[in-house]
Amino acid sequence: MLELKEGERHPVDFVLNGKPTRALAEPRMLLSDFLRQELGCAEIHVGCEHGVCGACTILIDGVPARSCLTLAVQAAGRNIQTVHSLEAEDGKLSDLQEAFRRHHALQCGYCTPGILISAERFLRSKANPSEQEVREMLSGHICRCTGYVGIVEAILETARTRAGARS
Ligand code: FES
Ligand code: FES
Numbered sequence: 001m002l003e004l005k006e007g008e009r010h011p012v013d014f015v016l017n018g019k020p021t022r023a024l025a026e027p028r029m030l031l032s033d034f035l036r037q038e039l040g041c042a043e044i045h046v047g048c049e050h051g052v053c054g055a056c057t058i059l060i061d062g063v064p065a066r067s068c069l070t071l072a073v074q075a076a077g078r079n080i081q082t083v084h085s086l087e088a089e090d091g092k093l094s095d096l097q098e099a100f101r102r103h104h105a106l107q108c109g110y111c112t113p114g115i116l117i118s119a120e121r122f123l124r125s126k127a128n129p130s131e132q133e134v135r136e137m138l139s140g141h142i143c144r145c146t147g148y149v150g151i152v153e154a155i156l157e158t159a160r161t162r163a164g165a166r167s
Contacts, residue, residue, distance in 0.1 A: 007026065014077060016082075017081055021039065025073055031067040031070040031071060035072075043083050044058065045110050045111070045113055047111075050068065050069070053114075054111065054115065054141035055110060055142075057114035057115075057141070058081060059085070060080055064140075096120055099155070103151075105150035105153070106150075107146055108145050111143040114141055115138065119134075119155050122134075123159055128163055134155050138151065
């Protein structure tokens with residue numbers, strides 16, 4: 001087993017938004033700080049730093065996780081996705097991101113990357129959610145600006161559009 005020594009930096013190999021990635025991290029470095037400071041992932045927003053606000057949410061092996069509650073070294077061998085994984089390779093926004101824009105589902109945008117990651121994962125597991133289910137999913141995220149109305153509408157509209165495209 002790898003012995004991690006305080007103060008020493010260790011290589012962490014993982015996949016970041018589809019690309020094999022390696023960077024150095026101290027044993028106690030948070031994944032949120034690692035992604036922002038070592039890899040320039042400015043889309044990782046840090047709010048409360050103790051797992052409450054949801055701003056730092058990413059996917060680890062497809063499961064939403066708080067990067068502020070995860071150690072960087074825990075990313076080793078994992079598949080990490082930030083909000084940029086939702087975009088096409090040419091930078092074109094996803095249908096969900098476009099719906100957020102149409103419905104004015106963001107103002108300052110601080111909560112938005114985390115909410116988009118959770119919402120996309122939610123829609124993949126629940127194709128036809130009710131408004132109540134969307135609101136329950138959003139209970140893991142704090143948005144201080146929007147009142148959530150536009151966010152809920154954007155998620156529900158995306159679910160309806162995807163269902164229409166499937167039928
Ligand atoms: S910064 Fe991680 S949950 Fe708030
Ligand atoms: S848009 Fe400002 S916190 Fe959500």
